[in-house]
Amino acid sequence: MNTVCLPLGMARDEIVKMDELIKERIRVPKGSALYQQGDASEAIYGLRSGSLKTQIQDRRGQAQITGFLLPGEILGLDGLMDNTQVSHAIALEDSEVCVIRLDEMDQIASRLPILQTQLRRLMSKEINRSHTLLLALGGLRSEQRVAAFLLNLSERFQALGYSPSAFILRMSREEIGNFLGLTLETVSRLLSRFTRDGILDVRHREVHILDRHALQALAETDGG
Amino acid sequence: MNTVCLPLGMARDEIVKMDELIKERIRVPKGSALYQQGDASEAIYGLRSGSLKTQIQDRRGQAQITGFLLPGEILGLDGLMDNTQVSHAIALEDSEVCVIRLDEMDQIASRLPILQTQLRRLMSKEINRSHTLLLALGGLRSEQRVAAFLLNLSERFQALGYSPSAFILRMSREEIGNFLGLTLETVSRLLSRFTRDGILDVRHREVHILDRHALQALAETDGG
DNA sequence: CGATCAATTGAGCCGTCTCAATTTGGGTGG
DNA sequence: CCACCCAAATTGAGACGGCTCAATTGATCG
DSSP: HHHHOOOSOOOHHHHHHHHHOOOOOEEEEEEEEOOOTTTOOOOEEEEEESSSSEEEEOSSSSSEEEEEOOOEEOGGGOOOSSSSOOOOOEEESSEEEEEHHHHHHHHHHHTTTTTHHHHHHHHHHHHHHHHHHHHOOOOOOOOHHHHHHHHHHHHHHHHTTTTTTTOOSSSSHHHHEEEEETTTTHHHHHHHHHTTSSEEEEETEEESSSSSSHHHHHOOOOOO | OOOHHHHOOOOOHHHHHHHOOOEEEEEETTEEEEETTTTTTEEEEEEESEEEEEEEETTSSSSEEEEEEETTTEOOOGSSSSSBEEEEEEEEEEEEEEEEHHHHHHHHHHHHHHHHHHHHHHHHHHHHHHHHHHHHHHHHHHHHHHHHHHHHHHHHHHHTTTTEEEEOOOOOHHHHHHHHHSOOOHHHHHHHHHHTTEEEEEETEEEEESOOHHHHHHHOOOOO
């Protein structure tokens, strides 16, 4: 359970202390928000089960999905600047998170210094994830983006102990498109094409990766 | 000086303690790297003078500039995941940074808890900056991106006490294009067009914003 | 079983990229 | 100080990728 909430390599006795931190849990029904832009934020959240999307929105309503979250991943790291949420976190299916209050965390961290390091790592990881995504949006063709997206999901499912070659997309084509800077039609067309080429088997939201090698090649091809 | 290195609102007596942290400085000549992908990282850096770019690179050489840094801003927050740099930081002009070692920081933070909070805020801010950039690359037209880029620079120069309406671009058209997910030609064409329309006066790398209102309108127009 | 929303597929258009030719500016050595 | 050279920037013409608009099919859920 705790490994789900702050999974980076901690010793067993350290995990015991962690229990003090993680008392509270929140259920988030499909379609509802764990938090919204403008909410006060004194905590971060570890996703225990289900999946969520996070998105930001500018003043005129233009939205950008910044991430899809799977169990074991952390939400709310972008809200620690001034204790106000700057993004929305919305459940893609019925989900459950555990709550890690920042003030409690600081108290415990005085006895368990590694905790600060862990948080720092998690935040740094999120920065890297964003930067990688920037590279995708700035430099990759639509084909490569969708291929890379599927491979990324695949790896994360595998890390959770699920099959890397067969999984369910919990998000719509439109959400994938928004995330990747494409339209839903482009995403749909590419999934169809990959299927036609024998690389995938896509039925609705169920994806089977038939030729991982070809998919990796697509993700890395120079587009020429 | 210290306000430059960790500028978020700290009381005067707190700043005194900060002096212990920031002994070392590094000069970075134009074109050279403060650090490179793969280097060990035990510190973060506060930019004192000059300007730098940070960029990541995937295995086949595809590069993405993830930020342009101005004095007072922090570098290296993306390298705290496993003490290895994942990006390059390259000086756009002769620059100077101060060094903040993470282990020293943790020691001092035990007497000065606000320090952890500050770092957390800085990292959260960087996450938000990346997410905002994602929105730009994913959802804005070239026109809007370039307009938003100029306005962002303008605000940051103003925050430093410089003119918000007249400044020098320290980066090439190619670097701007890479950062914004555009080609250098597109950037050049747009700067020319904005000039033709009386919104800007662009001479080489010297930019004058003549009609801020129009520029803001461009950055926010729905593209229709 | 009908209503509604998600996904697929097609046709045509537009914006941005690509390729290429000039122009301009900065730095260097004669 | 001027001439030259190289890199950066501008500008143009044409191609192409992804978007827009639109119609159809397929799921999901009362």
